[in-house]
Amino acid sequence: MRKTLQKAAISAMLATLLAGVAHAEPHPADPTKGGAGGRIIRVTTLAKAGPGSLAEALAAKGPRTVVFEVGGVIDLGRDTLEITEPFLTVAGQTAPSPGVTIIKGGIDLKTHDVVLSHLRVMTGADGQAKLSGWEADAFSTVAAHNVVVEHCSFLWALDENMSASGPRFTGNSVAEWRAGTSHDVVFRENLAAEGLANSSHPKGEHSKGSLIHDNATNITFYRNVWAHNVERAPLVKGGAQVTMINNVIYNPGHRAVHYNLMNLEWTGHDYVTGEITAVGNVMRGGNDTDPGLPFLMLGGDGDLKYFGKDNRAVDRHGNPLPQFGRYGETKARLITAKAPMTDVSRYSVLPSGEVETSVLQTVGARPWDRAPDDIRVLFFVAEGRGDIIDDEKQVGGYPHPVATFAPFVEADWNLDTMTPKSGRYPGQKAGAQEKLSTRDAAMRQP
Numbered sequence: 001m002r003k004t005l006q007k008a009a010i011s012a013m014l015a016t017l018l019a020g021v022a023h024a025e026p027h028p029a030d031p032t033k034g035g036a037g038g039r040i041i042r043v044t045t046l047a048k049a050g051p052g053s054l055a056e057a058l059a060a061k062g063p064r065t066v067v068f069e070v071g072g073v074i075d076l077g078r079d080t081l082e083i084t085e086p087f088l089t090v091a092g093q094t095a096p097s098p099g100v101t102i103i104k105g106g107i108d109l110k111t112h113d114v115v116l117s118h119l120r121v122m123t124g125a126d127g128q129a130k131l132s133g134w135e136a137d138a139f140s141t142v143a144a145h146n147v148v149v150e151h152c153s154f155l156w157a158l159d160e161n162m163s164a165s166g167p168r169f170t171g172n173s174v175a176e177w178r179a180g181t182s183h184d185v186v187f188r189e190n191l192a193a194e195g196l197a198n199s200s201h202p203k204g205e206h207s208k209g210s211l212i213h214d215n216a217t218n219i220t221f222y223r224n225v226w227a228h229n230v231e232r233a234p235l236v237k238g239g240a241q242v243t244m245i246n247n248v249i250y251n252p253g254h255r256a257v258h259y260n261l262m263n264l265e266w267t268g269h270d271y272v273t274g275e276i277t278a279v280g281n282v283m284r285g286g287n288d289t290d291p292g293l294p295f296l297m298l299g300g301d302g303d304l305k306y307f308g309k310d311n312r313a314v315d316r317h318g319n320p321l322p323q324f325g326r327y328g329e330t331k332a333r334l335i336t337a338k339a340p341m342t343d344v345s346r347y348s349v350l351p352s353g354e355v356e357t358s359v360l361q362t363v364g365a366r367p368w369d370r371a372p373d374d375i376r377v378l379f380f381v382a383e384g385r386g387d388i389i390d391d392e393k394q395v396g397g398y399p400h401p402v403a404t405f406a407p408f409v410e411a412d413w414n415l416d417t418m419t420p421k422s423g424r425y426p427g428q429k430a431g432a433q434e435k436l437s438t439r440d441a442a443m444r445q446p
Contacts, residue, residue: 029220029346031184032146034089034115036416038063043100046072046403048079054090054100055081063087065418068095071427072403076105078126080136086111091418092118092152092365096406097427099366103398106136106157112145117418118365120153122373122399124392128200135159135201138192140211141182142166150188153365153374156392158201160208160232161192168214168265174239174272177215184218191364193227193377197253198390207253207388210234214265215272217241222347224248225363227381228288228388231255238262238302239272243342245279246355248363250381251286253388256295256313261302261332271302277340278308280352285315288388294325301330307337312352316384356382369427371399375435 041064044052054074057066058081066089081102088111092100101120109116121138128134138154141147143166154161170180187210197207207230212219214237221244226233230253236242238261249256259274276296283295295313298304313321324334350358360382361367364374373395380386389395406426413420420426436444 027186027188030148030186032113032115032148034113034148035064035087036089038065038087040064040408040410041066042408043068044070046070046074048074048076058083058088059085061085065089065091065415067091067408068100069408070403070405071096071098071100072401073399074100074102076102078134078136079105081105081107083107083109083114084111086113088113089115089418090117090119093418093425094408094413095426096404097369098371098401098404099369099427101371101399106138106140108137108140108142109144109147110142112147114144115148116150116152118151120155120365120371120374122155122392123158124156124398125158125196125199130198130200131202131204132200133202135206137161137163139163140165141185143181144185145183147185148188149186149190151190151365151367153191153371155194155373155377157195157208158199159206160211161195161229162187162190162209163211163213164216164219165211165213166216169269174215177239178217181213182216182219186220186222187224188222189363190224191227191374191377192224192229194389194395195229196390196392197230197388205230208232208235212236212240212242214238214261215240218342219243220342221245221247223359223363225250225359225378225381227251227377228286228386229253230388231258233257235260236274236276238266238300239274241275241341243277243344244281245344245347246350246359247281248356248359248381249281249283251288251386251388252283252293253288254290254293255297255327256283256293258297258299259304260300263301266302273303273305273335275305275341276307277342277344278306278311279340279344280309280349280355281311282352282355283311283313283321285321286384286386287316289316291315292321294322296323297325297327298332298334299327299330300332303333303335305335305337305341307340310352366425366427368425369429370433372435373399375433379434
């Protein structure tokens, strides 16, 4: 009886969490509603391109919401999906179980007013030789603006797992530079994990979490997990402005959060001071973390204005780590701000001691219907396990689920929020979603 009550309590708690944050309901701080109010476009095939494909839906013009009547794997064959048409919502939560996973490629978002939800992107080396030149991001904005990326899982990138990028210097003033690159982007409840280290990237080691390129502004990371990346959780470049709230960084290698305005990249241009507001974040060392690694490191020549509050940094044994450190003997200054440089009151901010338990419950694609690799990564974060990898084969390789099909019934969904009227998502499961062997599963039967 006691076990039954415990299971019921856990299921009720998970349902409450999912109801609160596991869908595409607009957030007060969101810079866009994407394609809300536009036409519905159905994805009916897992083909890379052609009629009924995701690529065709992304290329369509006008306000639109993309829903899925198919679940499974879309193989890009070492290509990249480009999003160039604005006013778009991609609702991966509508797919039948196991949801939609993109492999052997990534997504470049090159437009504005886009909401992307509940997709998995697992790029991978796909057998390419080390240093051979295959260097795809799992996801990146490219001079995009007014974007929300939420509840996605980005694994095995050859460059960054999830980034905001674009040209450094478009125009003749700081305001024009910032208008010409990515700005007003929210990354919420995403998993960015296992960037491949010594793989096919032409520069060599390139296990990177997130790059916020020079002069990108109003970039927000809220309740994300970076796990098993050598660096960039995130790397904020010259003049960029970033807000970090209640994120988890696990097993960073050589750097966690870092800022770097490089003189080599700014020759002929006046420096611009960058800004980072960081509140209630957690960094925890793992098997690959350098001893004594600080939460924030400063490199390069440009100054950083920084507000930090209640950020927790510990090694793999729970011992405190420094909040600040440097790399490079340069003139960069850390300027301490007395107050947040963005309005964090728009967000529900947890104390850092509560962040890990809360975020691991809800982060990533389809937390009610998790993929095996998401389960593996998140359980390893909770258990203090896992490593930085060089190839997806080290952790089992690409998934091969059987394709599934189910009609999308508009009457069953709240189309303004893309949430099911019943409160139950496709493939929703109750309780913990452990990945168990046959023997372990048998041993857990009552």
